Amino acid sequence: MAIPIIDIFAGPGGLGEGFSALKNDEGENIFKIALSIEKDPLAHLTLTLRSFYRQFGADEIPEDYYELVKGNIDVKELYRRWPEQAAHAHAEAWCGTLGDPDEKDANAVSDEQVDDKIRTVLRGRTDWLLIGGPPCQAYSIVGRSRRKEKILNEDTDKRVGLYKQYLRILAKHSPAVFVMENVKGILSAETSQDKIFSRILQDLSNPQGYYPAADGDVICPGYRIYSLVAAPERFDENGRPVYKPGKFVIQAEKYGIPQTRHRVILLGVRNDIDIQPAVLQEQEEVPIKSVIGKLPRLRSGLSKRADSYEAWKALLGELAIAGTNPVALSMSETLKKLEDTPFGKGKDYLSTEHQEIDYKGGWYLDRRLAGVVNHASRSHMDSDIHRYLFVSSFGKVKAHSPKLSDFPESLLPAHNNVKEGIDDKKFADRFRVQLEGKASKTITSHISKDGHYYIHPDPSQCRSLSVREAARIQTFPDNYFFCGPRTSQFHQVGNAVPPLLAYQIAGSVGEIFRQAGLLQLAEL
Structure with a gap:
């Protein structure tokens, strides 16, 4: 009865790792990843390997996994020895490029393929969670400065509108809750028509307004968008919470993450679920010596x-x-x-x-x-x-x-x-x-x-x-193995959501499902 998760723009899986680690008092998983989608082939290898790892209980990880990370066997041999778990991992982790990819992209997937895959893994369930972070390079302050680009152009840079893939899934499949992550620069990014963040908030509140329902579609009731670190300043005439944009920024160092990572994270709760989430609890700053000093x-x-x-x-x-x-x-x-x-x-x-x-x-x-x-x-x-x-x-x-x-x-x-x-x-x-x-x-x-x-x-x-030191600062467990050459390993680590932060977010999200009567497990 674990809550299914669909993770898009998954990277190496940091956000999903945090949610997957949350258990109830009886040691049962609160959430389970049903599908993750990532376009980068090397990050996808990491994502698939971690999915394989999660097919086993914590005390049941096969010795062959450790033989792999020690370099004594390769991944093909690992999957050959454990075909059932490997098959589950390959079905769960999908290498696919969402949106409007280049025609030459061998990993391009159509909206119809994505929809069919989502319906297949959900099996009719409506009590599920969508997570992910649309690519952020277009919104990054440093990137915009380097490109000398004050006004973004959706016609020449497809990355500007990639959040619409997230929006389309909301409109089409109406998950109970969603979590979306992006860089702080999204707050100041703008096109010639509008400020990106204001538009994104409006679209996420009413996905059906951008993607009208077709015949036979479930009508999406829309979402209330909450901050995870601040209570709403007020509620508007439609009952939607109102915040100043900066209140959506999570300063990770205030929540037990040993880095000053500041990211926008939005929590959307479907309008038919009238529950206000709890905010994260601040903690003392963790110096990096505490995590890398004894390596x-x-x-x-x-x-x-x-x-x-x-x-x-x-x-x-x-x-x-x-x-x-x-x-x-x-x-x-x-x-x-x-x-x-x-x-x-x-x-x-x-x-x-x-x-x-x-x-x-x-x-x-x-x-x-x-x-x-x-x-x-x-x-x-x-x-x-x-x-x-x-x-x-x-x-x-x-x-x-x-x-x-x-x-x-x-x-x-x-x-x-x-x-x-x-x-x-x-x-x-x-x-x-x-x-x-x-x-x-x-x-x-x-x-x-x-x-x-x-x-x-x-x-x-x-x-x-080193990659492991960067991974520890990002709070990846030590047995999380990053595939590919070192340059790609660094890239994967740097692009990820810190799993320990995701774990804390998962606690707040799990409580929403419990209070809504959608979680048939023991209390968190």
Whole structure:
């Protein structure tokens, strides 16, 4: 009797993971993913593998799964050994491009195919949940700034209107509740006709107004759109809650997520369900040291010379450290303490004797892993490794990340716009250390391209974050394995909704279903 979930624009499955983890007092699942749709083939591999994992009870995960993440068997062999569970996973996770995809897109799916699939998996149930986050690149403030695009154009950028796929499913299939996530930039995005967010709120409140019902369709009664972090300021003449737009923003660091991730999350409750959801309960900020501080140490790789621990250590020794200021002293002290016992660059699976974490071990750790997955460092240029030592030492001493104007002249990058960065403060923080005593800055997909914004706080490691460290900051459990090459793994992690935040949202949503009499399980 678990509540079915349909997850569109699913990415690697962060939102669905949080909902899938919620159980009642008897250990039964409150929600179960019936269908997830993702267009990126590599994220889809991750999504399918996690679906396979969830086909088993927590105490029944086969040893073959751990053999896979350790690299001892491949995924084809895993699925061959467990054909029934693999078949369920492949039926649940669908690689498909929604909307109006390019004709050459091999994964393009039509609206009719989507509708047929939804009807098949729901089997006539109306007590179900729609979740997902339509692609956000069109709305991103950074993206708009980079494109020098103040006014969005739906005719030239199809991503602007992709929320309409979400809207169409609401109009056509009328779920009891929906949860939609997007970037904060959606609040300020606008076309030549209107502000995007105002239009989205209006459309989501009355999906049938945009997609009129055809003969035989169920009439969608519409939705009340709630914030998950604030009570309504008032209700309008139609009984719909009214908020200032900023009240829909969830600041993740206030809810136990170790990063300053600010996202718009909308909770829609069908108009025939007259229940106001509970808001999330604020928590103390979690510093990243609590989640990454006890992972195995890694050194950066060397991209322009023969790579070894000795060569890496010698490279650091080449750095001329001038002055007796606290940062210089910290750098010198770090170099003195570099031990003769080498430590490596990590790998897709790194065996460890002990697994420790200072925050929510029951959520993160899996003793059967006997190690860490997706934990390998990137290689960096010699000059950048020197800069990483300076930046991480600066952060350790000053408790904030340096600007370009703080750099010694010898460590300034040889970029044409460095002077502009110093004088005008434009991109002055292009090298950013994550401070161990604070929540991380937002983990975004940009981490796949540039490690400079995600420098590890430990000066003795001189590197950017690993995929597993980014995943821990995003609150993925340690046994969540990301498929594909490392660039794709970073991209998947950065685009995801933090599962632990989704878990908290699931608690509020589950209570709506319970109060509405749609949840035939024990109380949450």
